Amino acid sequence: MDNANTIQNEVLNCILTRRSTRNYENRQIEMLQLDTILNSAIWAPSGGNSQTWLFTAIQNKEILLKLNVLVKEGFQKWIPDDDYPGKLGAKASSEKQNYNFYYHAPTLIIASNQPGYENAMADCSLALENIFLAAHSLGLGSCYINQLHWLRNDPNIRDFLFELGIPKEHTICSTAVIGYIGKASSPLPRKKDTIHIIR
Numbered sequence: 158m159d160n161a162n163t164i165q166n167e168v169l170n171c172i173l174t175r176r177s178t179r180n181y182e183n184r185q186i187e188m189l190q191l192d193t194i195l196n197s198a199i200w201a202p203s204g205g206n207s208q209t210w211l212f213t214a215i216q217n218k219e220i221l222l223k224l225n226v227l228v229k230e231g232f233q234k235w236i237p238d239d240d241y242p243g244k245l246g247a248k249a250s251s252e253k254q255n256y257n258f259y260y261h262a263p264t265l266i267i268a269s270n271q272p273g274y275e276n277a278m279a280d281c282s283l284a285l286e287n288i289f290l291a292a293h294s295l296g297l298g299s300c301y302i303n304q305l306h307w308l309r310n311d312p313n314i315r316d317f318l319f320e321l322g323i324p325k326e327h328t329i330c331s332t333a334v335i336g337y338i339g340k341a342s343s344p345l346p347r348k349k350d351t352i353h354i355i356r
């Protein structure tokens with residue numbers, strides 16, 4: 158499949174040109190931009206129209222830095238429960254002195270959901286893609302960040318997230334970072350043979 162042989166329009170162009178950004182400018186996004194992005198999240202589909210998700214946006218630098226310390230500490234104790242290379246890589250990176258799990262982005266959005274709800278991850282992931290596309294349409298960069306999902310049972314992180322209003326029983330599904338793009342990421346080629354059409 159080749160982009161040149163597919164239909165082009167504004168929405169499709171937004172989907173095709175979004176990239177995960179890992180380098181951000183040191184300035185906050187505007188309130189209207191955040192509101193717009195969060196509103197796009199809650200318009201995602203949800204299983205049985207559950208809408209049991211909670212989106213917590215953190216824009217306070219000190220809180221984000223404190224969270225970074227807790228993530229760094231959390232990784233020291235954390236033993237990955239499988240050999241997914243991303244997890245081991247993330248744990249190894251966290252040992253670097255200048256480690257910052259959210260790439261110093263000015264805004265972090267945590268998507269959490271009710272415990273034991275089978276579609277928790279699916280609903281939050283769909284909402285996250287809305288967040289990424291909305292951010293991209295506004296000229297902002299974004300990235301999926303998995304660290305708080307992996308460390309979702311770390312008691313120190315949960316205490317801190319509880320102070321921020323995230324219920325202790327909620328599962329931390331996924332997080333997104335948003336900000337003005339410092340350095341743009343290059344598109345990563347898509348693997349071949351991942352589409353199968355039966356006519």
Ligand SMILES: Cc1cc2nc3c(=O)[nH]c(=O)nc-3n(C[C@H](O)[C@H](O)[C@H](O)COP(=O)(O)O)c2cc1C
Binds near residue numbers: 177
């Ligand atoms: C479930 C999931 C977890 C991800 N976790 C991270 C992460 O923790 N840190 C990160 O930098 N990127 C993360 N990403 C982003 C992917 O690395 C990225 O989407 C992929 O390399 C393709 O690049 P693109 O988004 O620019 O097309 C994650 C993406 C997904 C879907």
